[in-house]
Amino acid sequence: MIVKVKRFNKHKSSDQYIQEFEVENSNALKVLFEIKQKIDSTFAFRSSCKSAICGSCAIRVNSVEKLACKTQLNENDLIEPLNNFKIIKDLIINLEKNETLIKKSNAFLEKYSKKMVTNEDIKQIDLQSNCISCQSCYSSCPVATVNKEFKGPTVLTKVYRYLEDKKENLIKNKLELIQLNGIWDCTLCGNCTIVCPQGIDSKDDILKLRMKSLQNGYSDLSNKNSFNFGFDDNFGFNPNGF
C-alpha cells in the first residue's frame, strides 16, 4: 500500500513536503514505525502507550484528527502533523503552546478545599477527567487557526473540569480568565467534539461555561464584536463599524 506523509526538516527546507512510502502494515502507528525502522531512520513522530491511553500519537489522516495507534489506513491516505501548532520535525509538534494556554487560564487546581467529595461529585467531571491531552480538539478548531490567543477547547474543557471540582476553592478567578479570547470566541462549530477520541464534548463544556459566566455577572463579549449593520451603539450610522 502507498501512503503519503507530510514531512518537515528545518535543516533541509523551510517548507513542508509530501513523501510517498510503500508499506506493508495498515495500522497507522505500525506504518510510522515501519517507515522509521525499514525505510528512513530520520523520520520523526511521537508515540508511547500504543493503546489509545497516552494521547501522544495524535496525527491527521486525510485532514481529520486521529490517534495513530487506533487508526487503520487505506491506499493513498495522507498523514500530517496536528494543525495549529509549530512543527519541530515531521509529525512532532511543539506542545509549549498548550502549557502557556493552561497557565493563562489557571486550568488546574489552584486552592484546595476540604469539602466532602461524593461519588456523585466525581461523576460530574468523570468524562472531562478522562482527557488524554492528545490536542486533537485544538488541532481541529478553526478559531485557534485565526486567533493565536484563543484558549481553545482542550484548555476550556480543563477549566470546566476544575470549576466543577468540589476540591477547587477559586472559582471566580478561573471564570475571569476565560472571558477574553475564551468562551465567547468559540463559534460552536463542534469540530472539537467530533474528533475527541475520549468522547468529550468540549463544545458543550463551553456552553456550560457561558451559562456559569452569565450567572456570575459576566456578559457575552461577542455581542460587542459582532457585525452591527453599520450602526454604532448610539444608533448613528458608521459604515466601517468602528
Ligand code: SF4
Ligand atoms: S466548537 Fe468552539 S472550541 Fe470547538 S472547534 Fe468549534 S470553535 Fe473551536
Ligand code: SF4
Ligand atoms: S478533550 Fe479530547 S480531543 Fe481534546 S485533548 Fe482531551 S482527549 Fe484529546
Ligand code: FES
Ligand atoms: S501511542 Fe498512546 S495514544 Fe497512541
